[in-house]
Amino acid sequence: MRTGLLIAAICCLIGVVATSAADVPAAASTNPLDARVRGELAGFTTWLQRNHVQGYIGEVGWPDGTDAASWNAIASDWFSDADAAGLWVTGWASGEWWGSSYRLSIYDDNASPYNAVNTANPQASVFEQHPSSGSYLRGVNDNGGEFGGVPTSEATSSFSNKNPGSYGSAYHYDSQATFDFLAARGVKIVRLPFRWERVQPSLAGGLDPAEVSRIKGAVDRAHAAGLGVILDMHNYGAYYLSDGTQGVRRAVGSRRVPIKTFARTWGLLSKSFKNYPGVIGYGLMNEPTGLRSTKRRSAAKVWEKASQRALTAIRRSGDGQLVMVPGYNWSGVQVWAKTHPKSWIHDPAHNFRYEAHHYWDSNNSGDYASYAEEVAKAALKGF
Numbered sequence: 001m002r003t004g005l006l007i008a009a010i011c012c013l014i015g016v017v018a019t020s021a022a023d024v025p026a027a028a029s030t031n032p033l034d035a036r037v038r039g040e041l042a043g044f045t046t047w048l049q050r051n052h053v054q055g056y057i058g059e060v061g062w063p064d065g066t067d068a069a070s071w072n073a074i075a076s077d078w079f080s081d082a083d084a085a086g087l088w089v090t091g092w093a094s095g096e097w098w099g100s101s102y103r104l105s106i107y108d109d110n111a112s113p114y115n116a117v118n119t120a121n122p123q124a125s126v127f128e129q130h131p132s133s134g135s136y137l138r139g140v141n142d143n144g145g146e147f148g149g150v151p152t153s154e155a156t157s158s159f160s161n162k163n164p165g166s167y168g169s170a171y172h173y174d175s176q177a178t179f180d181f182l183a184a185r186g187v188k189i190v191r192l193p194f195r196w197e198r199v200q201p202s203l204a205g206g207l208d209p210a211e212v213s214r215i216k217g218a219v220d221r222a223h224a225a226g227l228g229v230i231l232d233m234h235n236y237g238a239y240y241l242s243d244g245t246q247g248v249r250r251a252v253g254s255r256r257v258p259i260k261t262f263a264r265t266w267g268l269l270s271k272s273f274k275n276y277p278g279v280i281g282y283g284l285m286n287e288p289t290g291l292r293s294t295k296r297r298s299a300a301k302v303w304e305k306a307s308q309r310a311l312t313a314i315r316r317s318g319d320g321q322l323v324m325v326p327g328y329n330w331s332g333v334q335v336w337a338k339t340h341p342k343s344w345i346h347d348p349a350h351n352f353r354y355e356a357h358h359y360w361d362s363n364n365s366g367d368y369a370s371y372a373e374e375v376a377k378a379a380l381k382g383f
Contacts, residue, residue: 033378034074037360038081044333044356045085051343056324057082058191058232058283058331059141059357061092061104061123067371068122074360075123079130086135088353090191090230091127092366094182095143096174104366106140107182116177120185132188137228139189140182144172145218146193146234146286153236153249153290160240160247161197171195173218179225190227191283192218193234196265197247203239203261207268216276223278230281230324231273237288237303237328251291253302259309267313274319281322284310287330287357303328304344315348323347324355331357332364 048055060078062071082089094107096117102108106127110119120128132138148170150157165171173192182190192215199211219229239257240247250256266284273279284307291299291306307325314323329339333356345352359366362377369377 031074031375032382033360033375034077036378036381037074037358038077040334041078041081041085041358044336044358045081045087047337047340048085048354053343053345054353055085056088056090056353056355057333057358058090058230058286058324058326058355059092060089060359061106061366062360063103063368064105064122065103070371072122072126075126076129078358079126083130083133083136088137088189089130090139090141090189091123092141093143094140094178094190096178097144097147097172103368107185114172116175117181118177124185128186131186137189139187139191139227141232142174142178142182142190142192142218142222144174144193145215146195146232147171149195149197149234150236150240150247150249153238155249157240157247157249159197160242161201161203162242163247164195164198164201167214171198173214174221176221176224179222179227183225183227187227189230189280190222191230191232192222193232193286196233196235196239200265200268203241203257203265207272212272216273219273219276219278227278228280229278230283231269231279232283232286232324234286237285237291249290252285252288252306253291253294259302259306262306263309263313266310267317270314270317270319270321274317274321279321281324281353282314283324283326283355285326288326288328289330291328300328300339304340308345311345311347311352320349320351323352325352326355326357330364331355333358334364 044055062075091106093104094117096109096114098105098108100108100110105121106123107117108119108121109115109117148165150159194215200207222229238249238251241250241256252262253259288303291302293299311323325345327336327340329335336356361368361374368374
């Protein structure tokens with residue numbers, strides 16, 4: 001009960017702070033949520049500097065709605081720090097199939113789902129005030145290609161390599177009109193998610209020509225609009241392998257999906273997309289998690305080995321493309337330095353960036369409570 005009273009008292013105080021947040025210089029902000037968020041980002045950028053490597057925020061997003069102005073004030077501070085650190089950033093999210101109800105949409109279809117993206121939401125004002133420069137690129141996640149799959153890390157699912165869902169009903173890649181709209185708003189890059197199970201239905205086999213063609217079609221449309229594309233394997237560190245009745249999550253590094261299989265897949269993807277117009281980078285894996293530790297390696301070390309092997313496979317195909325290497329444990333900036341004490345990638349092409357994600361709610365999941373509640377939780381954590 002005492003905790004509840006304290007939260008209520010802090011929420012009352014936050015009501016005063018939030019109204020003037022935009023007027024407080026970033027360096028002088030006393031907002032505990034703003035301080036925590038910026039501190040988390042600083043932990044990642046400091047790690048990058050210490051290891052003499054470059055970084056990329058593959059996902060960052062915050063809600064619109066009644067708290068939009070307060071969230072945007074924090075976002076302005078966050079982007080100022082990202083600018084100073086020279087970070088590439090793709091915001092979460094955009095795409096035709098979000099409709100108008102998803103709170104984290106930067107750009108969406110405000111008329112009805114399944115039409116072209118045509119609306120800038122409140123978050124867009126911050127993104128557009130911090131555009132690409134000669135030092136870094138900025139853009140958005142263009143979602144749809146990963147839809148209809150398992151969202152995170154469930155042990156089993158009806159989704160699998162044998163039941164990946166039908167194109168056009170379970171998942172989708174956006175239209176030319178959407179990419180044209182994004183480009184007109186100043187977007188320079190899109191992170192384009194796809195599912196491993198769809199692009200390679202048999203781990204022992206090659207890539208599916210139809211799915212490769214669909215991905216290339218989306219890249220062609222983005223390229224025609226003047227956008228660069230980062231191809232994102234959106235699989236959370238695993239492959240859903242059918243056991244005949246359902247999909248079973250098989251983590252990278254497990255007996256059924258060994259590291260060499262993951263590396264082989266990226267070798268095949270590289271051969272399909274090497275020098276393909278419009279592709280400017282490969283995202284090895286969205287938010288790897290749930291890997292198994294071994295007697296010799298922690299789960300994070302297993303991921304480090306897997307990501308190195310995947311990058312090596314790309315380079316062995318003669319591909320010098322930029323590679324985005326995510327961190328283990330959901331790629332969260334808040335745990336990055338603890339999860340990975342030092343840089344682990346060795347790249348003969350010297351063309352990679354470490355990819356982190358950053359959501360600002362209390363558990364960094366993107367499932368935001370109200371602004372006042374999140375500030376209260378940040379204040380309690382500080383106490």
